[in-house]
Amino acid sequence: MTAVFTDPGEAVAGVTDGSTVLIGGFGMAGMPVRLIDALIRQGATDLTVVSNNAGNGDTGLAALLAAGRVRKMICSFPRQSDSWVFDGLYRAGKIELEVVPQGTLAERMRAAGAGIGAFYCPTGVGTPLAEGKETRTIDGRDHVLEYPIKGDVALISAHVGDRMGNLVYRKTARNFGPVMATAATLTIAQVHHVVETGELDPEAVVTPCIYVDRILDLSATEATS
Amino acid sequence: MKTTVKTVEHLGRGPLGRDELAALVARDIPPGAFVNLGIGQPTTVADHLPAGSGVVLHTENGMLGMGPAAHGDEIDPDLTNAGKMPVTELPGASYFHHADSFAMMRGGHLDVCVLGAFQVSERGDLANWHTGAPDAIPAVGGAMDLATGAKQVFVMMTLFTKDGTPKLVPECTYPLTGLACVSRLYTDLAVFHIDRGGVTVVETYGTGVAELASRLEVAVRTLGQEP
Numbered sequence: 505m506t507a508v509f510t511d512p513g514e515a516v517a518g519v520t521d522g523s524t525v526l527i528g529g530f531g532m533a534g535m536p537v538r539l540i541d542a543l544i545r546q547g548a549t550d551l552t553v554v555s556n557n558a559g560n561g562d563t564g565l566a567a568l569l570a571a572g573r574v575r576k577m578i579c580s581f582p583r584q585s586d587s588w589v590f591d592g593l594y595r596a597g598k599i600e601l602e603v604v605p606q607g608t609l610a611e612r613m614r615a616a617g618a619g620i621g622a623f624y625c626p627t628g629v630g631t632p633l634a635e636g637k638e639t640r641t642i643d644g645r646d647h648v649l650e651y652p653i654k655g656d657v658a659l660i661s662a663h664v665g666d667r668m669g670n671l672v673y674r675k676t677a678r679n680f681g682p683v684m685a686t687a688a689t690l691t692i693a694q695v696h697h698v699v700e701t702g703e704l705d706p707e708a709v710v711t712p713c714i715y716v717d718r719i720l721d722l723s724a725t726e727a728t729s
Numbered sequence: 730m731k732t733t734v735k736t737v738e739h740l741g742r743g744p745l746g747r748d749e750l751a752a753l754v755a756r757d758i759p760p761g762a763f764v765n766l767g768i769g770q771p772t773t774v775a776d777h778l779p780a781g782s783g784v785v786l787h788t789e790n791g792m793l794g795m796g797p798a799a800h801g802d803e804i805d806p807d808l809t810n811a812g813k814m815p816v817t818e819l820p821g822a823s824y825f826h827h828a829d830s831f832a833m834m835r836g837g838h839l840d841v842c843v844l845g846a847f848q849v850s851e852r853g854d855l856a857n858w859h860t861g862a863p864d865a866i867p868a869v870g871g872a873m874d875l876a877t878g879a880k881q882v883f884v885m886m887t888l889f890t891k892d893g894t895p896k897l898v899p900e901c902t903y904p905l906t907g908l909a910c911v912s913r914l915y916t917d918l919a920v921f922h923i924d925r926g927g928v929t930v931v932e933t934y935g936t937g938v939a940e941l942a943s944r945l946e947v948a949v950r951t952l953g954q955e956p
Binding site: 604614 | 792810823878
């Protein structure tokens with residue numbers, strides 16, 4: 505049963521120290537900024553964060569990093585023109601980094617959500633990112649064995665949710681949301697607004713409610729704060 | 730009757746400018762192809778695709794049918810390209826999540842991707858994600874997925890570094906992105922095809938095959954020349 509919250513603090517309650525947190529977004533598109541801000545206030549630390557990038561500017565994921573809550577980043581592209589927070593932590597030796605090819609990052613989370621034990625993937629063969637990984641030649645092509653990435657928590661952003669927890673997204677802000685929603689024990693989605701059950705076209709639902717545990721209704725949040 | 734295509738040396742001119750290079754790549758993209766243009770210079774290829782080419786642009790953050798850059802009122806923070814710049818959508822566009830976006834790439838459904846490079850080897854190995862410098866923060870993004878997944882990988886780069894070192898090399902010295910994946914190499918001085926037989930010069934700009942061969946450490950053939 506999906507719970508709908510208007511208080512961001514309640515929406516992220518119970519995240520424990522040491523958790524693996526999947527954070528949606530590609531740059532700022534689809535970044536669940538309100539949930540991240542609430543997680544900073546909530547105080548969970550020693551986190552492993554899985555996200556495509558390692559923060560942009562000083563808000564969202566960058567603010568969580570700046571607050572010193574992240575022990576390890578798993579991402580595809582940490583180095584950007586506006587990733588000064590991560591850059592500083594990395595150069596100071598204050599954060600671990602695991603770089604994963606972008607599609608492999610997505611597929612490892614998809615595998616976690618789909619109950620796949622591991623998969624052979626051609627991406628990265630012969631490169632430094634395949635070092636130490638088991639390889640196998642299948643149909644004459646080399647593959648590396650990749651393991652799932654499962655989250656304790658997923659923080660994602662969607663466009664509209666209904667009261668059951670079905671989600672639709674908007675344009676390229678969809679990015680990692682639907683995959684991360686499947687891959688975590690506790691999935692929390694911030695949405696621009698919540699509609700009554702039955703108002704979303706079932707044919708258009710992207711993330712079915714079975715994957716969503718909590719929704720933060722930003723329209724109500726903004727009305728009350 | 731079989732016509733023999735010969736390597737063309739464009740001698741009465743200088744090297745290709747960046748726009749000319751982009752136009753050359755655009756010319757070689759088949760009509761109707763599904764294409765991913767990498768961040769940076771490859772993005773400019775879109776400006777040179779002829780109207781009505783039917784080329785469908787893929788952006789790996791989750792869209793087919795990407796349109797040109799968005800300006801002014803068109804800018805929508807929910808609609809960006811892989812370089813996180815605001816873009817527009819064309820009629821027939823579709824959106825999908827990241828695992829699907831890379832599945833269509835890895836699954837061999839993309840006809841062409843165009844990437845930049847630090848180095849390309851004579852076997853078509855690509856190095857374009859990391860200089861290997863000890864203080865550089867590694868960041869790969871979708872480069873390995875594109876290099877491995879697209880049916881054809883075109884690379885755009887200058888043929889030499891600023892200090893004159895060749896970037897088309899016998900073996901890449903920078904960390905690799907993908908093995909034997911580059912099929913065409915577009916540079917300011919020449920266009921090359923790369924296959925199991927090695928490197929073939931297709932055209933030269935502001936230089937000739939003999940001069941290029943003397944500056945490169947890789948063996949190059951000309952079109953029509955037996956391996």
